[in-house]
Amino acid sequence: GAGVSQSPSNKVTEKGKDVELRCDPISGHTALYWYRQSLGQGLEFLIYFQGNSAPDKSGLPSDRFSAERTGGSVSTLTIQRTQQEDSAVYLCASSAEYNEQFFGPGTRLTVL
């Protein structure tokens, strides 16, 4: 596609359920990034992939969060046993190496 796409655009879930967020980067972009944006916390870096590898996973907020990237393309961010504080907009971006990041529109997650 022409830009970064994310799905779903909105997700409402109940506390304790697992959710999976998907990111389709721009074709050919080797780097992929996940961020979380909430009113109280600003734009928070979660993890990035260079190819299929994530050099550092310490940005993930807790062990309930995991991310993977396969085939150097699509990435999924999984949140297990969701909590209300997980409610936020989850943004994905991709770039060619460490160049300009192009962002998707985000997934708005609401945990009831």
Added chain:
Amino acid sequence: TQLLEQSPQFLSIQEGENLTVYCNSSSVFSSLQWYRQEPGEGPVLLVTVVTGGEVKKLKRLTFQFGDARKDSSLHITAAQTGDTGLYLCGGWGTYKYIFGTGTRLKVLA
């Protein structure tokens, strides 16, 4: 921990006024970037500053990188309603990309 603090946090001005947004850190960054984000969208890159003391102009926007590469500023001349949005600075830390705390600008007609 590398942090980027922006000021002011909120700014509401009349169309035609000038404004400056600041991005400060106690850490040295090899480069800093400025973004603008509109509601429902991801941030869009405006500029990258790399060299200490560098000044870059993008139409009515002027970006400056501090000599010590610890701070940056964004100056908007004759603001327009279309400049309304969230302005973010950002830069690479160790294995993570750091965004500033953000400045929410509203330009009134």
